[in-house]
Amino acid sequence: MKRYLLGVLALAFLAGCTQPKAGGEEGSGVKAHNPVIFADVPDIAMVRVGDAYYMASTTMHMNPGLPIMKSTDLVNWVLVSYAYDELVDNSQMNLEDGANAYGAGSWAPSIRYHDGLFYVTTFSSTSGKTHIYTTSDPENEPWKGHSFEPMLHDHSLFFDDDGKVYMLYNGGDIKIVELEPDLSGLKPGGLHEVIIPDAGKVAAEDLMLHAEGTQLFKYNDKYYVFNITWPRNGMRTVVIHRADEITGPYEGRVALQDRGIAQGCIIDTPEGDWYAYLFRDYGAVGRIPYIVPMEWEDGWPVLGKDGVVPDTLDIATANINAAGIVASDEFERAPGEREFPLAWQWNHNPEEEYWSLSQRPGFLRLTNGRVDGDVLQTLNTLTQRTFGPKSTAETALELDGMKDGDFAGILALQRHYGYVGVKMEKGEKFLIMVRSENDAPVEKEILPLTSERVYLKIACDFSEMTDQAVFFYSLDGEDWQELGDTLAMRYTLPHFMGYRFGLFSFATAETGGYVDFDYYRVGAGDAALE
Incomplete structure (x- = not known):
C-alpha cells in the first residue's frame, strides 16, 4: 500500500530552514521571518x-x-x-x-x-x-x-x-x-x-x-x-x-x-x-x-525599519514556507474522481484525452498524442513549484508502454532545463540525464536499463543563490545513484518563472506510447536523499 504523510512535509517546513537574511534583529520566541514563502x-x-x-x-x-x-x-x-x-x-x-x-x-x-x-x-x-x-x-x-x-x-x-x-x-x-x-x-x-x-x-x-x-x-x-x-x-x-x-x-x-x-x-x-x-x-x-x-x-x-526590510517579523507565527502551495500525490483516486491537488499546474494547455488517473488506478498515465522534438514543446507536462532553501521531488515510473523514440522522466523546468529519465531506442531502454545547452538538449550520461520500473529524483539547492540541481536514479527506491552533471540553474527572462519540477512524456518517432507515474513526493532539505 502506498503511503506518504504530507504532515511530515509540513513539519519539515516548520523546522527552521535557513532563509536569506535581511539584517533585522532577531526577536524572542516564535516569530515569522522573511522571505515569507521561499x-x-x-x-x-x-x-x-x-x-x-x-x-x-x-x-x-x-x-x-x-x-x-x-x-x-x-x-x-x-x-x-x-x-x-x-x-x-x-x-x-x-x-x-x-x-x-x-x-x-x-x-x-x-x-x-x-x-x-x-x-x-x-x-x-x-x-x-x-x-x-x-x-x-x-x-x-x-x-x-x-x-x-x-x-x-x-x-x-x-x-x-x-x-x-x-x-x-x-x-x-x-x-x-x-x-x-x-x-x-x-x-x-x-x-x-x-x-x-x-x-x-x-x-x-x-x-x-x-x-x-x-x-x-x-x-x-x-x-x-x-x-x-x-x-x-x-x-x-x-x-x-x-x-x-x-x-x-x-x-x-x-x-x-x-x-x-x-x-x-x-x-x-x-x-x-x-x-x-x-x-x-x-x-x-x-x-x-x-x-x-x-x-x-x-x-x-x-x-521597512529605517529603510530596511527586517528578517524577523513582529508576528507570532511560525512559517510553513511553501507547504500550502506544493503537495505530494500518490495518484490514488476514488472511482470517477479526476481532480488534482491545487498545487499541480500543466505547462501550457493540456490535451485532456492523453492523460488519465483511471486507465490504471493509482497511477498517472501520460500518453504521447503527437511527435515533438524537445521537452519544452511537449504537452501534458505536469508541474509544481520548486522551493528553497532546498527541495527534492521523487517519482517512480513504469515503462512497459513505451515505444521507440519515447522519452519520459522528471524535469527541472526552465529554459535552461535538466531532467533525469528514460528513453527507448531500437527496442531497448536507457537511463539518461539531459540538460539544455545553447537551447538544445544534450545527453550527459546514458546507462542501459533492463528494469520496467525505475525511481527518479531531483534535488535543488537555492540557499544563498547556490542554484544547483542534482539528478538521481534508483532501481529499488532505496539505493540512489547520481546521474549526469549538476545543473547550474539560471532564471531566464524568456521563461520569466522560477524553476518547476515537472513530470513528462513525449514521442520523437511515433504516437501511442505511454508511461505510468506511481507517485510524486516532494520534500524539504536533504532528508529525501538519505
Whole structure:
C-alpha cells in the first residue's frame, strides 16, 4: 500500500530552514521571518475580507492559472482556487507549430472585494485582452470570467466611493480608464488620460525600467499609487504617488530601496496594523514574497525599519514556507474522481484525452498524442513549484508502454532545463540525464536499463543563490545513484518563472506510447536523499 504523510512535509517546513537574511534583529520566541514563502509567488495582489486574506499571483503560461491563496495570519498561505482553467485556446498556449507562451500567458493580477463579490483581474499579450473573473466564494464557488479589448498592461482595478469603476494601467506614464459599471469593457466617453507622467522619474532621471506594476489604494480620502521602477546602476525601487483626487495632481517619493524588494501591495489587519507585501528576485527559485512592516507618517506610507526590510517579523507565527502551495500525490483516486491537488499546474494547455488517473488506478498515465522534438514543446507536462532553501521531488515510473523514440522522466523546468529519465531506442531502454545547452538538449550520461520500473529524483539547492540541481536514479527506491552533471540553474527572462519540477512524456518517432507515474513526493532539505 502506498503511503506518504504530507504532515511530515509540513513539519519539515516548520523546522527552521535557513532563509536569506535581511539584517533585522532577531526577536524572542516564535516569530515569522522573511522571505515569507521561499518560492516563486510574484506580482502579489491582496485583499482582506473580515479576518481572512486572499492573495492573487502570476503563473503566466501555466494552467489552470491565476492562483488564489488564503491566509488568516498573513504568513502562511494555502491555495484555494484558480480563476481560470484555460486562458485562451490558440497556438501559443497549445504549443503548436513551434509556438509557445513562455514568459507570456497572464501577468500581474489585481484582486478586490466589492458588494459581496470577489473580483480578480489580469491581462494577457497571448490573448490580447483584459480578463475579469468573479465569485462570491473563492473556496467553494467557481470563478466566472469575461474579457474585453484592449489589453490593459499592469492594471489595478478600483471601485471608487462614488460608484465609478476604474483601472490604472500602463508603464512609464500611468493612465486611468473608466469602465462600464458592470465591468464589461471601457466606458464610451469615460475618463481615459495620463494621470502620472513618467512615474519612475521620482526615483531617478536615468531609468533602465520605467514605472510599472501599478496598485491603487485609498486611505483617509487620499489616493495612493504604488509602482516599481529601476534606476540605472541601482535596484528595483518602490515609488509612491498620492493625490486628493483620483485624477491628480500627484506628488511622489521613493518608498523603498532594499535589495530589489519591490512590486506588490499593502494590506491592513483587523487590529489596524499595516504591511506591504512585495517580492524579491532571488535567482533560479524565482520571485519570492517578503512582508514589510509599514507605518503611516504625515499621510505617507513608510516601508521597512529605517529603510530596511527586517528578517524577523513582529508576528507570532511560525512559517510553513511553501507547504500550502506544493503537495505530494500518490495518484490514488476514488472511482470517477479526476481532480488534482491545487498545487499541480500543466505547462501550457493540456490535451485532456492523453492523460488519465483511471486507465490504471493509482497511477498517472501520460500518453504521447503527437511527435515533438524537445521537452519544452511537449504537452501534458505536469508541474509544481520548486522551493528553497532546498527541495527534492521523487517519482517512480513504469515503462512497459513505451515505444521507440519515447522519452519520459522528471524535469527541472526552465529554459535552461535538466531532467533525469528514460528513453527507448531500437527496442531497448536507457537511463539518461539531459540538460539544455545553447537551447538544445544534450545527453550527459546514458546507462542501459533492463528494469520496467525505475525511481527518479531531483534535488535543488537555492540557499544563498547556490542554484544547483542534482539528478538521481534508483532501481529499488532505496539505493540512489547520481546521474549526469549538476545543473547550474539560471532564471531566464524568456521563461520569466522560477524553476518547476515537472513530470513528462513525449514521442520523437511515433504516437501511442505511454508511461505510468506511481507517485510524486516532494520534500524539504536533504532528508529525501538519505
